[in-house]
Amino acid sequence: MTTINWLEETNKLKDELIATTQDFLRIKSVLDPATAGEGAPFGKGIREALDFALDVCKQAGMTTKDVRGYAAHAEFGQGEELVGILSHVDVVPEGDGWSTPPYAAEIVDGKLVARGAIDDKGPTMAAIFAAKVVLGLGLPLSKRVRFIFGTDEESSWQCVKTYFETEEMPTMGFTPDADFPLIYAEKGLTDLTLSQSYEAFQKLGASAVEQADAKLVSFQSGLRMNMVPDKGTAKLAPQGLDSQAIVERYEKHLEQTGLKGQAEAKDSLVVLHMEGVSVHGMDPKKGVNAGTELLHFLHTLTLDARAAVYVAAADCYLHKQHDGQAIGIAHDDEEMGALTLNTGVLEYEAEGDALFRLNIRYPHSISFEKWSTTLADRFAAAAFDLQVVEHLTPHRVDPNHPLVTTLQKVYTEQTGEEAGIIAIGGATYGRSLDVGVAFGPLFPGRPDSAHQRDEYILVDDLVKATAIYAQAIYELAK
Ligand SMILES: [Zn+2]
Known part of the structure; x- marks a missing residue:
């Protein structure tokens, strides 16, 4: 032919x-x-x-x-x-x-x-x-x-x-x-929410913080799970520290880290803004996550008991954790590449819900059950509940x-x-x-x-x- x-x-x-x-x-x-x-x-x-x-x-x-x-x-x-x-x-x-x-x-x-x-x-x-x-x-x-x-x-x-x-x-x-x-x-694609209700937090029985610098009133960062958030906002009610002291500590932090943001004292509150760099959640290490960066700063303050739990969980498991190493779900695959974790949305209301919305992408050589169980266990210790919003298998x-x-x-x-x-x-x-x-x-x-x-x-x-x-x-x- x-x-x-x-x-x-x-x-x-x-x-x-x-x-x-x-x-x-x-x-x-x-x-x-x-x-x-x-x-x-x-x-x-x-x-x-x-x-x-x-x-x-x-x-x-x-x-x-x-x-x-x-x-x-x-x-x-x-x-x-x-x-x-x-x-x-x-x-x-x-x-x-x-x-x-x-x-x-x-x-x-x-x-x-x-x-x-x-x-x-x-x-x-x-x-x-x-x-x-x-x-x-x-x-x-x-x-x-x-x-x-x-x-x-x-x-x-x-x-x-x-x-x-x-x-x-x-x-x-x-x-x-x-x-x-x-x-x-x-890769497999998962959107999930880790949320802690006020009631669930109370059941944890965390003891009250005696000498808090401030109370975290609310926190908001990000709109979509598959994007790295480029803005984060925290509202604090000063307690042990006065407004000016918090503003100064934040400004010093920005200077030392080279991060961008502003602080303002407004009525009886201090409002902190962080600016990051938004990229697609597929490759979160290429961006700067304004949400986890701002929580990383908040972790340097002594906050009220509930905020302390929220901020510690974020700082330990999510800040600069693009592969889930600290959670214990990091997994590399020769063919398909590594598991990636993006913290796309972070929200906190002092008397309402506290949550993290994550986008996790994983290769075929780690099972969904395995990594999601580990993740759920880690956050369950802080009274967070895991809900899968969307899951596409590899x-x-x-x-x-x-x-x-x-x-x-x-x-x-x-x-x-x-x-x-x-x-x-x-x-x-x-x-x-x-x-x-x-x-x-x-x-x-x-x-x-x-x-x-x-x-x-x-x-x-x-x-x-x-x-x-x-x-x-x-x-x-x-
Ligand atoms: Zn098309």
Whole structure:
């Protein structure tokens, strides 16, 4: 059999690919509850984009099925096994400051600029055109190939949850919704709350503090579990120390540590502000946590009994503890990297709740039960209760699985580059498939414009990705 020049075959469809992608991007498929209804649970724009993708597939000869507008699929080929390609037709809101209108899909300096260009409508169309290349060549397939189009990947993933309640899980598959070469492993993700009610604290029976410097009235830092907080505020009622003395101690602390913040005496209270550096909770050591830094200072004061417990727990287990070492849950994994711990939200009310909200990401070689039990035990000693808010288990496909090795081979053949496989701390759509990886569309070294103003995909990359997906579909399903 003669070898197929996939890029050459793809180039024959180039003009149609670009024009169809532009039309697809011109549909504003942003979540819109106001226009939601039967068959369009996330609004009219998303419904329209879903129909557009299905139409292109139908015209290419695929059979389609709509799952109540939550998701839909388009299928071709034959055989027992099913190769899945999972992508999404919804986009995040466009925001401000674009240099060309976000739904005009203009081509500027070789860039196709539009909301959804790289995430994920451009690559969705690339994958559909890849199938058109395979179909056009009339190549024999021994498996079925199915496009699954999700509709709320950017919000709650109800689409895939609903879809897989009734529809077949592909034998294996990929999602063109992240990076090339290939993401095969994703850490487990947990959002959890450690909270101590006032009643629970009273049951601890901590003895009253005789000579407190101050009483902690309230404490607040952070808004989201997956971000390092960049602001923290503590309100103190001076007792043994006067306002001025507390302000001076804080200012001295800031000077010595190089941290930024302010102190003000206000009415009968002293208010302390700390400024940190906010980064994504995936890699908290790159930031400066304003919340734990401020509690670290408070730990140098003698506070009332309840605050003393709160501040000590934070200082011992959370301050600069990005890997859970002090808690006893630090765990490194050669493949997937270390467990990471981010203290994203810290709140304290003297007569109300005291809490920490954490985002913990862990590799597959430590069990959720193991680390969460240890964490719960540590904080139970201070009357904190652990509640899991959200938990996604680690996702990993064996690096020797034919899905991985085949896609690596395809990538290398077409780019001439080595296809190193990647493990990440985040989550891709690939984890919705039992055996699923993320494969493109962003090539190594390209800036990621997803979710930003002037989102774009290079036209050349759109074509290149299409050629790669065409060979991938053929090699996986042949
Ligand atoms: Zn996406």
